[in-house]
Structure formats: structure tokens, C-alpha cells
Amino acid sequence: MIELQPKIKFENVSKSFFNTSKTETVLKDLNFSVFAEEFVCILGPSGSGKSTILGLIAGFIKPNSGLVLFNSKPIQRPNSSRTLVFQDYALFPWLNILDNVAFGLTTKNHSSKKSREVSLDYLNLVGLSAYKDYSVSQLSGGMKQRVAIARALAVEPEVLLLDEPFGALDQHTRESMQVEILRLWSKAKRTVLFVTHSVDEALKLGDRILVVGGKPGTILFDTTIAVSRPRDFKNPKLVTIRNQILEKLIQPDLFMGANI
Amino acid sequence: MKITLIRVTFYLLLFLFWYLFIKLGNIPSYILPAPIEVLSSFYYGFFKGSYCTAIFFSLVRVLIGYFLALGVGMITGILLARYYLLDITFGRTILALQSIPSVAWVPLALLWFGITDNAVVFIIILEAVLPVALSTKNAMKNIPPNLIRAAQTLGSKGLHLYRNVIIKAMIPELVTGLRLSWAFAWRALIAGELFISGSGIGQTLELGRSLADMSQVIAMITTIGVIGFLTENLFFGTIERRVRNAWGLEGR
Numbered sequence: 001m002i003e004l005q006p007k008i009k010f011e012n013v014s015k016s017f018f019n020t021s022k023t024e025t026v027l028k029d030l031n032f033s034v035f036a037e038e039f040v041c042i043l044g045p046s047g048s049g050k051s052t053i054l055g056l057i058a059g060f061i062k063p064n065s066g067l068v069l070f071n072s073k074p075i076q077r078p079n080s081s082r083t084l085v086f087q088d089y090a091l092f093p094w095l096n097i098l099d100n101v102a103f104g105l106t107t108k109n110h111s112s113k114k115s116r117e118v119s120l121d122y123l124n125l126v127g128l129s130a131y132k133d134y135s136v137s138q139l140s141g142g143m144k145q146r147v148a149i150a151r152a153l154a155v156e157p158e159v160l161l162l163d164e165p166f167g168a169l170d171q172h173t174r175e176s177m178q179v180e181i182l183r184l185w186s187k188a189k190r191t192v193l194f195v196t197h198s199v200d201e202a203l204k205l206g207d208r209i210l211v212v213g214g215k216p217g218t219i220l221f222d223t224t225i226a227v228s229r230p231r232d233f234k235n236p237k238l239v240t241i242r243n244q245i246l247e248k249l250i251q252p253d254l255f256m257g258a259n260i
Numbered sequence: 261m262k263i264t265l266i267r268v269t270f271y272l273l274l275f276l277f278w279y280l281f282i283k284l285g286n287i288p289s290y291i292l293p294a295p296i297e298v299l300s301s302f303y304y305g306f307f308k309g310s311y312c313t314a315i316f317f318s319l320v321r322v323l324i325g326y327f328l329a330l331g332v333g334m335i336t337g338i339l340l341a342r343y344y345l346l347d348i349t350f351g352r353t354i355l356a357l358q359s360i361p362s363v364a365w366v367p368l369a370l371l372w373f374g375i376t377d378n379a380v381v382f383i384i385i386l387e388a389v390l391p392v393a394l395s396t397k398n399a400m401k402n403i404p405p406n407l408i409r410a411a412q413t414l415g416s417k418g419l420h421l422y423r424n425v426i427i428k429a430m431i432p433e434l435v436t437g438l439r440l441s442w443a444f445a446w447r448a449l450i451a452g453e454l455f456i457s458g459s460g461i462g463q464t465l466e467l468g469r470s471l472a473d474m475s476q477v478i479a480m481i482t483t484i485g486v487i488g489f490l491t492e493n494l495f496f497g498t499i500e501r502r503v504r505n506a507w508g509l510e511g512r
Binding site: 091108 | 428431
């Protein structure tokens with residue numbers, strides 16, 4: 001039997017930030033693996049180090065100890081094989097929509113015609129090709145996030161990292177974007193790590209949920225959701241998982257700074 | 261259209277009031293000349309006299325000073341943004357320097373450079389450097405960190421990152437600095453020119469005073485105002501507005 005190589009592997013990863021006054025350990029002894037084409041939701045309260053995990057994978061942050069491996073090699077610096085989508089979209093306001101999507105391609109040696117075609121394809125994929133000449137400020141929040149996702153996919157990353165991507169959107173837009181991201185994921189299969197603090201969002205989207213919490217943050221719970229999509233929250237399997245997650249999240253001593 | 265009409269009427273009334281004030285008040289022309297005398301000073305000055313050369317030499321001085329100030333200012337700004345120690349020491353001093361009016365530097369400049377162009381250029385640089393330095397510093401510090409991270413995660417680094425993200429993100433704030441700096445340079449130019457020899461707007465103004473030619477004095481003051489308005493508001497103002505629009509900073 002062939003052993004499957006993890007796409008991303010955390011080995012005893014700890015991360016601390018140094019303030020002027022004190023040292024804060026955000027993550028401690030993290031161990032987990034993510035496999036190719038998995039849709040993993042990282043769930044936890046704010047300040048639990050969820051975003052730090054994405055920063056480590058993206059390559060913005062280096063661990064103080066332990067290893068973050070991508071295709072079995074330690075991650076050194078940011079690279080377009082692992083693109084990150086931000087909650088505040090981080091689109092370039094001086095570029096129009098199409099040029100935003102094409103940005104990553106301009107770093108590669110594509111001809112401008114080729115990168116234009118590729119960008120249009122991805123803009124089409126998120127249903128916004130009619131807006132290619134618009135400026136960023138003319139788009140709504142949901143549309144901006146679609147552009148940001150198209151931009152991240154256009155460089156054909158192996159791993160797509162999403163940091164609370166729908167956190168700034170209203171409930172209705174948020175729900176349609178959840179459907180949208182699943183559609184995109186089924187069309188362009190990628191490894192996805194999706195950070196959220198919404199239990200329902202994680203239950204709706206993930207193949208797997210990693211619950212992060214505590215101070216310093218550790219993985220409290222790691223569960224696979226073998227329920228086909230679209231998911232019905234009344235499904236007994238989901239109800240069980242939901243209760244297990246909530247139980248982990250509301251253990252009071254997690255928020256009192258005590259170690260478990 | 262209606263606004264234009266109101267403005268034209270306003271200026272006509274102003275001139276009429278000015279004319280009547282002089283006629284009825286019996287004001288001597290070395291105190292306040294009639295509008296027609298000022299107009300003829302303009303006419304003779306521009307077509308037969310030295311007003312054109314004066315403007316030319318003044319513009320050369322101010323442009324030299326301005327561009328030198330931009331170079332020095334941008335480098336200073338970048339250094340201030342990068343080195344905290346420099347910012348809390350020298351950066352503070354710059355803020356204090358900004359409250360010194362340009363004319364206060366004239367005696368120092370004259371002693372160092374004599375009554376030459378160099379003295380004026382020196383004063384212009386001193387004045388114009390500060391807004392550019394401060395806006396470069398702020399522009400660098402205010403780049404949204406997520407824009408840089410987004411670019412990096414898409415594979416941008418090194419020169420590509422600088423050219424396509426860092427500089428672009430700085431432009432709106434930089435343009436504001438460039439406009440302010442120009443306004444400072446223009447004021448410093450006139451202050452300096454009052455004291456030096458040679459041809460220039462300030463010198464022509466000062467010559468008008470020494471000949472008790474009030475028409476020339478008013479003509480030069482008007483010229484200073486008009487050129488200042490055209491460059492500051494029309495030229496730089498338009499660029500600033502366009503940039504802010506293109507960067508999506510202006511409400512539409």
C-alpha cells in the first residue's frame with residue numbers, strides 16, 4: 001500500500017510573539033497533517049491563533065520551534081503555490097478588476113495576452129467577467145471577495161488559504177458565498193484551509209474540522225465529516241459533531257488562561 | 261454658466277468700486293493707482309518691459325529649488341520611515357522647523373550665499389523639503405500591510421513588489437506632499453527674491469517699491485497670486501483629484 005504524503009504537515013509547532021512588555025505564546029506543540037484536495041476548516045474563538053496557522057503556511061510567519069512542511073519541505077517564504085485570501089479582500093485599488101486578477105500572473109513570465117486570457121477565465125469562474133473594467137471601489141463586499149478568490153486561484157496554487165473570508169459580509173451574501181466556494185472547490189480541486197469562528201460555517205463547508213483553542217492555542221478536536229453536501233443541519237451525524245465541538249469550545253477554563 | 265456670470269459681475273463691481281474709491285477719495289497714485297494704471301503697467305511690463313524675463317527667471321529658480329527639495333525630501337522621508345531612532349530625534353526637529361516662516365531664513369541665507377540665486381534656492385529647499393519628507397514618511401508607514409502580504413502570497417517580491425505595490429500604494433499621499441511642497445516653494449521664492457539682485461518677480465516687486473511705482477507693485481502681487489493659483493490649484497489640484505479617484509479614495 002502506498003503511503004499518502006501530506007500536503008501540509010505541522011510538527012510540534014510553537015509560535016510566540018514578543019511585545020515590549022511580555023511574551024505571548026500563541027500556538028504550542030501543534031501537530032496535524034492536511035492531505036491533497038482536503039477542505040479543512042479551522043475553527044476557534046478570536047485570539048486562538050487560527051490566523052497565525054495560516055500565516056505560518058503562507059510563509060509570512062516563522063515558527064519559534066517545530067517544522068511547518070509543505071510537500072515535505074520546510075516553508076521558507078511566501079510563494080504563489082500557497083495563496084492567502086484576506087477578510088478585508090486586500091485588492092489593489094489602483095488596478096481595475098481584471099488587472100487585480102492578473103496581478104499574480106505578472107510575476108511569472110507569461111505574455112500579457114496569455115495572462116489576460118487566464119484572468120478572464122477565472123473572473124468568469126466567479127461570475128464577474130462583466131465587471132472586468134470596473135474599479136475596486138465600485139464593487140460590493142461580496143463581489144470584492146469573489147475577485148480576491150479569483151485572483152488567488154489564477155496563479156494556480158496547490159493550497160488555498162482563506163482567513164475568515166466571509167467575516168465582513170452580511171448573512172445573506174455570506175450564505176451565497178459559502179455555496180460559491182464549494183462550487184469553485186469542486187471545479188478547481190485544491191487543498192483548502194478555511195479559517196472561521198462560525199461553527200455552522202465549518203459544518204457546512206469542511207471535509208474536516210480542526211478546533212483550535214486555549215491559551216496558548218492547541219488543537220482541541222480533529223474530526224472528519226463524512227456527510228455529503230449540501231448538508232442538512234438536522235442530520236444526526238452533524239448534530240453529534242456540532243455538540244462535540246460546542247462542548248470543546250465552552251469548557252470555561254479554556255478562556256481563563258489555564259493549560260489543559 | 262450661471263456661476264461664471266456671477267463671478268464676472270463680482271469682478272466688474274470690484275473694479276468699479278476701486279475706480280470710484282480713487283476718484284471720489286482723491287487718492288494719490290503712489291498709495292493706490294486706478295485700475296487702468298495697473299492694467300497699463302501690465303501691458304507695458306509684459307510687451308515692452310521685463311515682466312516676462314522676470315517670470316522666466318523666477319520659475320527657473322523655483323523649479324531648481326523644488327526638484328532638489330523633492331530629492332532630498334523623499335530620501336529623508338524614507339530614512340525616517342525606516343529608522344525609528346532617526347524619527348524620534350531628527351523627525352521631531354523637522355516638525356519644529358516647519359513652524360519657521362521662510363523669510364526668517366533670509367538673513368542666514370544671505371550671509372552664507374550672498375545676494376545670489378543660491379541664497380534663494382537654499383531658502384526654497386529648506387521650505388519645500390519638509391512637506392515632501394513628512395508625506396513620504398507617512399505614505400510609507402500607512403501602506404496597508406495586507407496589500408503587501410497579498411502581493412507576496414501571489415508571488416510578488418523584490419523589485420516587482422516595490423514597483424507594483426509599495427510605490428503605487430504610496431502615490432496618493434505623495435501627491436498631496438508634492439502639492440504642499442510646491443506651495444511652500446512658491447512662497448519661499450518670493451520671500452527670497454525680495455532681497456537679492458538679478459531678474460525675478462520678487463526683484464521687480466521690490467523695484468516697484470523703491471521707485472514708488474505702486475502700479476508695478478500691484479501688477480507683481482497679482483502675478484504672484486495668479487501663477488500660484490494656476491499651479492497649486494489647477495495643476496496640482498487636478499492631479500491630486502485624479503489620483504484619488506483612480507485609487508478609489510474619493511466618494512463618487
